[in-house]
Amino acid sequence: MRQHIVIWTSQPRLAGALVELARLMGISYTIPHGRVTCSGNMLVVADPSTIESVKESCDRTLVIDTHTGSLITHLLDVVKAIRGRVYEAIVGIDVGFSRLAYVVLSAGAVIYSGFEPLDSQQLISSICIASKRHPELTVAIGSSPAILDRALGIMEMLEVCNTRVYLVDEYRSNRTPLLGIKGIERLGSDDLHAAAAIALRVYMNGHRRRGQH
Known part of the structure; x- marks a missing residue:
């Protein structure tokens, strides 16, 4: 029905x-x-x-x-109520020099996106709350030599709340085709497109946890 x-x-x-x-x-x-x-x-x-x-x-x-809770949590609650479970919930984070761009993917769609200042705790808190309710949630953080320290800092904060976090090669993510994801066309910023590509890379070869090669 x-x-x-x-x-x-x-x-x-x-x-x-x-x-x-x-x-x-x-x-x-x-x-x-x-x-x-x-x-x-x-x-x-x-x-x-x-x-x-x-x-x-x-x-x-x-x-x-x-x-x-957080809006990310609430939207995943709705996805679960509709689909019966949370499907492939991933937060992709593009670390810039002045801000963080993030995209939340679930059920094959961009269900939320936005920006936060580099030093803001709002996104970290929202993700931690969401991952506590929905342990399926995974976070992918784009990393490159220029922003490695910032990416590792975000990773450490998320690991404290037991969120699954991966570092993703930002340069390889830029070549990831954004096909079949609903809502991609509504992302008006290159940084948000980058965050979506980073999220998709989490299930592909090339992502690594700190300490892995």
């Missing part, structure tokens, strides 16, 4: 991310203007302020509290 998502949240940022996720996964969605009614194979995604108005007839509900 075809999946359908009912987006029932008062949080505009979350609603926008859920709409984009549904489009990328090829799943129909609705944003109701009144009380939610359920039928068939619907998944209602609500937040603590809207869940009370969901009728008891709705068997499949997912409550997302944006005040806890």
Whole structure:
């Protein structure tokens, strides 16, 4: 039976991310203007302020509290609710000289992307929270001689929270074809394209943990 998502949240940022996720996964969605009614194979995604108005007839509900966890965690929660498990969840990080570009891939799509300052702890914290909930999550960090120290620093912080982390040859990643990944065309920055290529390299020859050759 075809999946359908009912987006029932008062949080505009979350609603926008859920709409984009549904489009990328090829799943129909609705944003109701009144009380939610359920039928068939619907998944209602609500937040603590809207869940009370969901009728008891709705068997499949997912409550997302944006005040806890991270948006990466919440989007992976939705992927798991739809697909039954988290498929190939990878965060690719492109380490620049002034900022970090990152892309989150899952279920064959770019489900989230963004930028953070080099010294920001926000991305590290978000990934650690997500990997605790979803241990399948893997992180791929692009590395080259010019940025090796920065890449190793990020790797060390993520290893503290037991996240699976790989260093990926940034130059080889630049030649990785970005084929078959939904949402790639929406990435307007070369740095985000690089982060996506780094994420794809994690399952290919050439990635290595520190200490491996």
